[in-house]
Amino acid sequence: MVFDVPLSFLALQLFIGLQNGAFYALLSLGLAVIFGMLNVINFAHGAQYMLGAFATWLGLEYLGISYWWSLLLVPIVLGLFGILIERALLRWLYDLDHLYGLLLTFGLVLIIEGLVTDGFGSSGLPYDKPALFAGSERLALSGLTGNERDFMVVPIYRLWIIVAAVILCIATWYMIERTRLGSYLRAATENPALVRAFGVNVPLLITLTYGFGVALAGFAGVLAAGLQAITPHMGSNLIIVVFAVVVIGGMGSILGSIITSFALGLVEAITRIAYPEASNIVIFVIMILVLLTRPAGLFGREA
C-alpha cells in the first residue's frame, strides 16, 4: 500500500497517466516542430488529429483498409492535406504577426468540425480495434514488491499506444537533432536567409515540416480511433490541454515537449485519484505557475 492505495491500483493509474501523456507527446511534438520552423501556432492541430481518426474509420468502413495499413496510410494522407493547407493558405502569413496564423488555423477548425458534424453527426462512430489489442493482461509485480498478491492489469491497447508514441518521439527527436536534414531544419529556423544562400530550398523545407507535423497529428488520430468514440469534437477537447503542455515545456523545444507531456500525464493521473473534479484544471494551474516563474517554459530559451 502506498498513500492508502493498493499498489496494483496505483501502478495502473500511473500507467494510464503515461498513456495520456503519450497523446500529449505526439500532439505537442507536432505543434513544437511547426512552431519552431514556421512560427505558426497551429490551432488546427486538434482538428487534424480528429481527421486522422475519421480517416481510419472511413478507410475500414468503405475501403476495407485494416488498422495496420491505416497506421501508415492515414499519416501520409493527412500530411498531404497539411502540405495543401501550407501551400494554399499559411505561406501568405509568414511575414505577419503570430496572431494571423492562429486566426487562420482557428477558422479552419470551425470549418472542418462543422463539415464533419454535418456529415457524420455528433454522437461518434464505433471502431473495433484489432483483436490482437483487445482486453488486458495480468503482469506480476511480486518481483518488485516481494508480495505474491501484487499484480497489475495492463490493457494491451494502451500499452501499444505508449510504445508507438515513444518510438515515434525518439525517431523525431533523432531526425531533428542528429541528422543532416535536421541540421538544415534547425539552421533554417535560426536564419532562413543564410541557409537559402547555401543552396538549401527553404520554402520546400517549411512545407515538408508542416506536412510532417500534421502527419504526426494524423497518427495520433489513428491511435485514438481504437480507444474512444470518434467524434467531431475529440480534437478540440484535447488540443487546449496540449497547448498548455507546450507552453509549460517551452514553445519550440522538441525534447522539452516530450518530457513535459509524459510528466503532465502522470500529474493528471495522480489528480484523478486524489481529487477527480480537478483533473482537467490541474495542468492549467501548473501552466500559470510556470508562466509566473519561467515565462519561456521549463525547457524554452529566454527570448
Place this chain on the structure above:
Amino acid sequence: MLRKTLLATALGASVFGASVFGASVFAAGAMAQSAIAAELSDDMVKIGVLTDMAAVYADLSGDGSVLATHMAVEDFGGSVLGKPIEIVSADHQNKADIAASKAREWIDTQGVDMITDLVTSSVALAVQEVGREKNRITMVTGAATSRLTGESCSPLGFHWAYDTYSLANGTGTAVVKNGGDTWFFITADYAFGHSLEGDVSNIVKANGGEVLGTIRHPFPSSDFASFLLQAQASGAKIVGLANAGSDTINAIKQASEFGIVEGGQNLAGLLMFVTDIHSLGLNAAQGLFMTTGWYWDLNDETRAWAARFEAEAGKKPTMIQVGTYSAVLSYLKAVEKAGTDEAGAVAEALKSMPVNDVFANGGTVYPNGRMAHDMYLAQVKTPGESAGDWDYLNIVRTIPAAEAFQDPAKSGCALSQ
C-alpha cells in the same frame, strides 16, 4: 468595455422585461373580465427551438428537434386562431449564459411566445427562469434534471419527455430488483449528473441497496480509464453511469478494456438514447438496460411517424425529438383552447388537457408542470436478435405514468403542495 456594455444590456432587458410582465398580467385580467378571445401578441404565434446544434447533444436534439417542431406545426394545420405560426431556432452551445441571453433576445425583440427543446440541464434551468421572469412558456424536452419541476419549478415551465426521477425509477428499480444492490457512480460534474445521481441513489436506498462511492468527472471527458478503475476497485456490483451522450459511450467502450463486466460487475447507463446505441454498436451495447420515454418501434403509429422523420433526417428520432413534437402540438392546442398566447392562460389550458399523440397516450400535466406518461424499460438487443440498423431495443416493461413520475406533492415544488 464589452463587459460594461453587456451588463448594461442585461439590466436594460430585465427592466424592460418587468414592464412587459406587468402589462401582460394586466391584459390577462382585462381579458378575463370582458371575455374577449383570440388575442395574439404580434398577430402570430412564434415558437423558439433553443438547442445544441453542433456539440455533444446535437444528435439527440439539434436539427432533429427543429424538424419535429416543423412537423407539429404542419400537423396542426400551419395556423392557430387564424394567425400564422412561426418557428425560430438557435444554438446554445450547452452554455447556460448563451442560452439565457438568446432567450431574452428572442422574447424582447422577436416576439417569441414559447421556447422548447432546451437540452442540457443547466441551460434548461436558466431559460425556465427567464421564462418565469418575462412571462413566457418554456417546454423542456431535452434536459433531464427533475429540479425543473421540483425546487426550481415555475408556473410557466413545463417538462415534457423524461426526467432524472423517471430514469432512476425505471433503470434503478429494475437493476436493484435483479440483485444489483451495491452501486458506484461515475457522474458528469454538472447539474444533470448530480440530479440523476441523487435520484438513483434515493431509489437504490429505498429498495434496500447501498451506494459505495461516487466519482465526479469533468464534462465532457474522453478518457474514463481512471474513473472506471476506481469503480472496479470499489467492488460495487453495479457501476452507474450518471452521464450522457459521448461520455456514456466512451465509458462503456473503455470498460471492456479492464474486464469490468467479466469481473462480475455490471454497467448501468442511466440515460441512453437510441442514437447512443447506434454509435456504440450492438457488440459493445448488448444486454444493457435503459429507460426511455419512447421508441420508434412501439406500434404502427410510432413506426409511421419515425419513417416520416427518417425520410427528412436520415435517422430515427430520439425521445427528445418526438417529445418536442408532442410539446409543440400540445402548446398549439392550448393556445387554441385559451384563445390567446398570453402565458398564464396557456399554462392553465395545458394543465387541463390530456396529452394524446404519437408520443404520449393519456398523458397528464401535473400542477408542477411535469407531463406524466408511460415510460419503458428496455434492454439492448444482441447482434443476432437485431434485424439491422436502428432495430436495437426489446421493451421489457411498460412503466405506468403514475409510477414512472414523481408524485407532484412530494416533488418539493411550491405549486403542487
